[in-house]
Amino acid sequence: MTDAFDGGDGTGLDAPGAPATLTAYELWDRTQRAGRQVGEAYERMVGARSERARVAVAADFLRQVRHLLTLRLVAVTGERRRAFPQRVPPAGSDGVAALWAEVFWAARVESPNDASGVLEATDAAIRGLLALEPSDLANLDTVQAWWERLALVEENFDGLAMQAQVAVEGLQAAYEYEQQTRQDMY
Numbered sequence: 001m002t003d004a005f006d007g008g009d010g011t012g013l014d015a016p017g018a019p020a021t022l023t024a025y026e027l028w029d030r031t032q033r034a035g036r037q038v039g040e041a042y043e044r045m046v047g048a049r050s051e052r053a054r055v056a057v058a059a060d061f062l063r064q065v066r067h068l069l070t071l072r073l074v075a076v077t078g079e080r081r082r083a084f085p086q087r088v089p090p091a092g093s094d095g096v097a098a099l100w101a102e103v104f105w106a107a108r109v110e111s112p113n114d115a116s117g118v119l120e121a122t123d124a125a126i127r128g129l130l131a132l133e134p135s136d137l138a139n140l141d142t143v144q145a146w147w148e149r150l151a152l153v154e155e156n157f158d159g160l161a162m163q164a165q166v167a168v169e170g171l172q173a174a175y176e177y178e179q180q181t182r183q184d185m186y
Helices: 024-047 051-083 096-110 118-131 140-185
Strands: none
Touching (some): 051 096, 051 118
């Protein structure tokens, strides 16, 4: 997996308003928009009448997928940084590879005995998505298979984000209980 999408490549990741500088709402809004754009690009590929036409629209689809992955990972990484003690170095950039490495290894540290294979499957799917070339998406069955892998990646991001949200809510409840206990003592 390369860091080709860490910025400086025309995706706007290095511009003012880059994903890491957005508010939670702005990040959510951009992620929703990016998700719709990925869906629209997918529909154009599926609706293409020939392999040649599919390859022609595949470049836009791949660009949109990489942008969506970046936005989702910025959000997941931020949530996990708030929720869990920093046990791995933070990502050095806002690129998919760097952010995913942070999330992957932090999740591994949190659950070292997890043998589910979910993280590894997500890792393989992300690596595969980043390595795809437009010509790889000429066949409709291949397009649909990668779409399903992207859906699984999204599902796993949701799970990682939910895990972080539950941890933050637990920390917040413990803090509030401690504050209330102190007030009751005085």
